[in-house]
Amino acid sequence: MSLNKLVGGDCGGNNALVQLTNIVGRDASITQNLSQADRFVNEFMAQNSQAPQTFNMNALLNNMPEVEKSNISKTLQLPSTSKISNIHTQRSVPWQAGPSTSFMSAPMLPFNMPYQPLLQPQPSSSVQIQYVNEADLQKITDNDVKAKAQEYVSSVQEDDELAYNQFMSFMKRISAGELNLGETLEGEEKQMSKDEIVEEMAEKFKDEWAKLSDVNDDWNNEIANGIAKEYSFTEGNVMLENKSALEIGKEKLKMGDIPGAVLCFEAAAQQQPDSAEVWFLLGTTQAENEQDPLAITALKKSLELDPRQLEGYITLAAAYTNENMGKYAYLTLLDWLKASPKYSDMLPQDINPQKMNLKELEAYVTSLYLKAAQLNPAQIDPDVQNALGVIFNINQQYDKAVDCFKAAIMVSSDNAKLWNRLGATLANSDRSEEAVEAYHEALNIEPGFIRARYNVGITCMNLGAHKQAAEHFLVALNQQYKAKSMHPNASNTDTSSSTIWTTLRMVCSFMGEHDVAKLVDERNLSELNKFFEVDS
Numbered sequence: 369m370s371l372n373k374l375v376g377g378d379c380g381g382n383n384a385l386v387q388l389t390n391i392v393g394r395d396a397s398i399t400q401n402l403s404q405a406d407r408f409v410n411e412f413m414a415q416n417s418q419a420p421q422t423f424n425m426n427a428l429l430n431n432m433p434e435v436e437k438s439n440i441s442k443t444l445q446l447p448s449t450s451k452i453s454n455i456h457t458q459r460s461v462p463w464q465a466g467p468s469t470s471f472m473s474a475p476m477l478p479f480n481m482p483y484q485p486l487l488q489p490q491p492s493s494s495v496q497i498q499y500v501n502e503a504d505l506q507k508i509t510d511n512d513v514k515a516k517a518q519e520y521v522s523s524v525q526e527d528d529e530l531a532y533n534q535f536m537s538f539m540k541r542i543s544a545g546e547l548n549l550g551e552t553l554e555g556e557e558k559q560m561s562k563d564e565i566v567e568e569m570a571e572k573f574k575d576e577w578a579k580l581s582d583v584n585d586d587w588n589n590e591i592a593n594g595i596a597k598e599y600s601f602t603e604g605n606v607m608l609e610n611k612s613a614l615e616i617g618k619e620k621l622k623m624g625d626i627p628g629a630v631l632c633f634e635a636a637a638q639q640q641p642d643s644a645e646v647w648f649l650l651g652t653t654q655a656e657n658e659q660d661p662l663a664i665t666a667l668k669k670s671l672e673l674d675p676r677q678l679e680g681y682i683t684l685a686a687a688y689t690n691e692n693m694g695k696y697a698y699l700t701l702l703d704w705l706k707a708s709p710k711y712s713d714m715l716p717q718d719i720n721p722q723k724m725n726l727k728e729l730e731a732y733v734t735s736l737y738l739k740a741a742q743l744n745p746a747q748i749d750p751d752v753q754n755a756l757g758v759i760f761n762i763n764q765q766y767d768k769a770v771d772c773f774k775a776a777i778m779v780s781s782d783n784a785k786l787w788n789r790l791g792a793t794l795a796n797s798d799r800s801e802e803a804v805e806a807y808h809e810a811l812n813i814e815p816g817f818i819r820a821r822y823n824v825g826i827t828c829m830n831l832g833a834h835k836q837a838a839e840h841f842l843v844a845l846n847q848q849y850k851a852k853s854m855h856p857n858a859s860n861t862d863t864s865s866s867t868i869w870t871t872l873r874m875v876c877s878f879m880g881e882h883d884v885a886k887l888v889d890e891r892n893l894s895e896l897n898k899f900f901e902v903d904s
Contacts (some may be wrong), residue, residue: 381725386775428452433728434539481511484534488560491538514543514545516544517540518543521536524536544632564804589695595661595693599650601637601638602634604635607631607635608635610635611639613636614636614649617629617630617653621633621653624815625814625816625847625850626816626848627657630852633649633653635877637650647666648677651683652667652679656785656819657848657865658865659865660823664691667712671684675707682704685704685755685764689762695726696760697762698733700782702715702744706832708751714740715736730762733759740752741756747753750775750777750780750783753775753776754789757793761789761793761796764796770793773790781811784813784817787807787809787810791809791824791839795827795830800827801831807821809825818865822865824840825839825871828840829875834875834878837875838879838900842872842896842897846902848864862894864891
């Protein structure tokens with residue numbers, strides 16, 4: 369049913385609600401042997417049979433002063449599209465420089481109309497509502513309630529429909545004196561004030577609230593953020609049978625075969641579960657493979673085995689940042705200071721950062737790292753600058769983050785991760801052309817750096833170069849699919865990133881290639897390579 373047909377005459381067509389009322393009244397008139405409850409209903413309907421009134425804007429405007437009419441006519445003039453500005457929002461994932469979202473934003477239109485209730489009381493209604501204040505209610509005795517209950521029971525005792533329902537049973541108990549007023553309240557609770565009730569509820573649920581507010585066990589709480597406590601290994605990994613999996617993985621890493629290196633390090637981690645080096649290599653490689661949740665689990669395991677793995681803290685903090693887990697990133701950076709021989713003395717012993725909220729923790733960690741950077745101004749510490757770059761990315765101070773990464777690169781120009789982070793930060797601050805240059809530097813150092821390749825594709829999307837973006841995504845997917853030969857059931861194993869596939873499909877939609885988008889849904893990599901002329 370359309371809205372116009374439902375509402376009524378002022379909006380068009382016959383009023384369906386009025387028709388429904390007429391039908392109810394017609395059918396009720398031919399009903400025989402009505403119960404007393406039905407008679408009560410019919411009496412009420414007869415008193416309130418006036419048709420529902422629809423809202424009439426013209427009538428409302430006629431009742432308003434002329435000056436108010438003028439105000440409304442001016443207020444309701446929509447601004448021209450040329451005055452509506454685009455607002456660009458930054459993605460909260462700093463390293464993954466995603467396409468900035470833009471949307472049309474129109475100013476809110478204030479209404480200067482005086483308030484008038486739309487539902488007016490019916491002038492012909494004989495129904496009167498009596499309100500009882502709390503003081504009068506307290507004067508009512510149990511005998512008054514008992515008498516009223518007896519009166520009600522007597523008035524409807526011949527009605528079979530009401531004789532056995534729960535309300536009637538309740539009223540009969542009151543009329544017989546079996547249930548007294550206020551009997552459902554226990555002891556002194558009847559006299560409790562509102563403040564006392566609030567205090568009792570707070571005391572009752574304080575344990576549950578403490579559990580929800582507890583941040584002292586951050587590692588275990590990560591499960592709610594999709595971070596598994598135990599690492600999930602790839603099934604059917606043939607490298608498990610190779611005792612040289614660790615060495616082969618290092619060679620593949622040098623060659624740029626990131627997915628192949630991941631499988632080798634996974635096999636090595638199962639062969640040597642107590643090796644901090646293996647878990648560190650697995651975690652850092654998964655971070656480059658666009659698999660941050662797995663990277664976090666592996667890096668945590670590495671740091672549990674050997675807290676002196678300083679590089680692991682910075683990589684772990686970056687992975688937390690990618691997963692929108694800023695608090696964990698800050699706490700991890702504090703752990704880096706604790707583990708560093710140069711800066712461990714900087715941390716106050718009487719401060720517990722676990723009890724800080726996010727803003728307090730951000731200010732605390734930032735101040736410590738700025739102090740660390742100023743200890744020796746003549747010598748740049750790339751790790752401190754790297755960490756500051758992560759911090760300024762979390763709080764979206766991208767210009768400062770760019771300066772920090774550039775300072776770190778001055779000392780460690782061969783670090784592909786630094787170049788990638790610089791590129792992502794530039795992209796997040798709408799400096800896409802500079803970002804592409806930084807990504808290419810990262811790929812020149814590590815051609816198999818899948819995350820950097822993916823980020824180049826994202827930046828191309830921001831620049832509107834959708835075909836080039838698709839080509840970069842396909843290169844990344846082809847690199848990940850190289851590891852299929854290391855599985856005995858290669859046709860049934862997919863080690864590729866769902867994030868890359870999803871973004872590739874978005875690009876195909878932007879290009880209007882809906883048939884190609886279906887190939888993405890099927891994950892038909894060979895046909896996609898042919899369409900975009902990408903070498904597999």
